[in-house]
Amino acid sequence: MTKHYNLIGVGIGPFHLSLAALLKKASDQNFLFLDQKKAFHWHSELMFADADMQTSYLKDLVTPVDPKSPYTFLNYLVEHGLFYAFMNTERRTVTRHEFEHYCQWVSEQLAESLQFESIIEGVDYQDNKFFIHTGRETITSQHLSVATGLKPRIPDCAKKALGPEVFHAKSPDLAKIDLTGKRVLIIGGGQTGVEVFTNAIMHKWGRVSKIRLISRRQNLEPLDESPFTNEYFNPQYVDRFYSLDQNSKDPIVKAQKLASDGNTPKYLEKLYNHLYQLKHVHEDDLDFKILPYRNFINIQKLPQGYQVTLQNQFHQCEENLEADIIILCTGFINEIPKFLAPIQKLIHYDQEGRFIVNRHFDLQWEHGSQNKIFALNFSRHRHGIAEPQTSLMAWRSATIVNHVTGKEIYKINNVVPSFIQYGKIDE
Ligand SMILES: Cc1cc2nc3c(=O)[nH]c(=O)nc-3n(C[C@H](O)[C@H](O)[C@H](O)COP(=O)(O)OP(=O)(O)OC[C@H]3O[C@@H](n4cnc5c(N)ncnc54)[C@H](O)[C@@H]3O)c2cc1C
Numbered sequence: 001m002t003k004h005y006n007l008i009g010v011g012i013g014p015f016h017l018s019l020a021a022l023l024k025k026a027s028d029q030n031f032l033f034l035d036q037k038k039a040f041h042w043h044s045e046l047m048f049a050d051a052d053m054q055t056s057y058l059k060d061l062v063t064p065v066d067p068k069s070p071y072t073f074l075n076y077l078v079e080h081g082l083f084y085a086f087m088n089t090e091r092r093t094v095t096r097h098e099f100e101h102y103c104q105w106v107s108e109q110l111a112e113s114l115q116f117e118s119i120i121e122g123v124d125y126q127d128n129k130f131f132i133h134t135g136r137e138t139i140t141s142q143h144l145s146v147a148t149g150l151k152p153r154i155p156d157c158a159k160k161a162l163g164p165e166v167f168h169a170k171s172p173d174l175a176k177i178d179l180t181g182k183r184v185l186i187i188g189g190g191q192t193g194v195e196v197f198t199n200a201i202m203h204k205w206g207r208v209s210k211i212r213l214i215s216r217r218q219n220l221e222p223l224d225e226s227p228f229t230n231e232y233f234n235p236q237y238v239d240r241f242y243s244l245d246q247n248s249k250d251p252i253v254k255a256q257k258l259a260s261d262g263n264t265p266k267y268l269e270k271l272y273n274h275l276y277q278l279k280h281v282h283e284d285d286l287d288f289k290i291l292p293y294r295n296f297i298n299i300q301k302l303p304q305g306y307q308v309t310l311q312n313q314f315h316q317c318e319e320n321l322e323a324d325i326i327i328l329c330t331g332f333i334n335e336i337p338k339f340l341a342p343i344q345k346l347i348h349y350d351q352e353g354r355f356i357v358n359r360h361f362d363l364q365w366e367h368g369s370q371n372k373i374f375a376l377n378f379s380r381h382r383h384g385i386a387e388p389q390t391s392l393m394a395w396r397s398a399t400i401v402n403h404v405t406g407k408e409i410y411k412i413n414n415v416v417p418s419f420i421q422y423g424k425i426d427e
Helices: 014-023 073-079 083-089 096-109 191-201 227-233 235-242 246-255 265-281 338-346 393-405
Strands: 004-010 031-034 120-126 129-134 138-146 166-168 183-187 210-214 288-291 294-301 306-312 317-323 325-328 373-375
Touching (some): 014 096, 014 393
Parallel strands (some): 183 210
Antiparallel strands (some): 306 317
């Protein structure tokens, strides 16, 4: 017999893990989350030993809405006998490794609601329910939730050159690479670019002969973590932002870029110190350059390596440089998952072809009044810059749980107002 659920979630990254953990309190709901992976892993291609989270460990999968939950990071520490040792580290953020360990531990607690090694190939809709097809079986559900993550963004001019010498950092090629004696070009000066550059100059993949880091931005720009900026990661701000019309939202999201996409300031400090020691104390002759204000516009194969053309926005000129290995740290894009193709025509999109995500994170679609399609990490344009981040994931999960059950299982409407008034002056 076909198994039927109240809610099926596709993808088990942190966002659905948070939702699965919070759904545990909704005792009348049966739910299942599926992922193609063998077990929980988090961006393993980019799991560098020196990489830290950009978000406080208290903003874990559940704590902001349910600090008494058994799935908190603090409970993870206590269960592993790590509480006192962790406190002595005086950290405000944990390493990405430790966040992954914590998520793996939660995924073990939730094992009966998670099913790995299940790739979703298609989703149909009939008779008021979704039919979810994995390679092995078909299961049905009243509601669907999609949190399948982002895809690497490959600049058009790089597509023709993709291969083991030109690849996106989030790909298995990075783990296999040997940079010994190679001329290396890293494209992108965001956090991933800076992490790859730092690891490369520390010889993680062998000693390079030359290394260049290029960025479109004016410098290696820091994440703005100051308190007033952090008010954007507050449910009240999201609520205000949501109420704006779409034409006002897009420029605001663009203007707030460095509040969510900048480089971790501590990491920049560490890199600067490392370069200082390398060059001025150890007098190492490593040939490195950090080249901001450059747009990557072309790539051409040479008999030996590649020639890359850059548009220098500072001097308004074109420049060329040669490299053997090119690592694209060019960010990520949202792509509507292919498995939605059978119901794609029933879903509504905005003028840019993006999902129209309602306040409670469900999509506008033909049968949305009885069967919800929730989409997580697809709504920066509707909910603002906090939406693709972990900061408000627990709050978003609680919003969904309350909405699906029609009950106030989590208290999410009592957040005190911010010191900055985004409402109208007389409100
Ligand atoms: C390297 C890196 C570091 C980050 N660090 C931070 C940070 O410090 N703080 C912060 O706030 N944000 C951070 N982010 C941003 C964001 O929090 C993460 O991208 C987060 O992983 C998003 O979670 P997710 O659950 O949406 O997606 P993912 O973690 O990407 O998980 C999606 C899952 O869906 C599965 N899947 C996809 N398609 C299918 C299918 N058809 N069938 C079955 N399974 C499928 C995939 O296997 C995957 O496991 C970071 C992002 C990156 C790339």
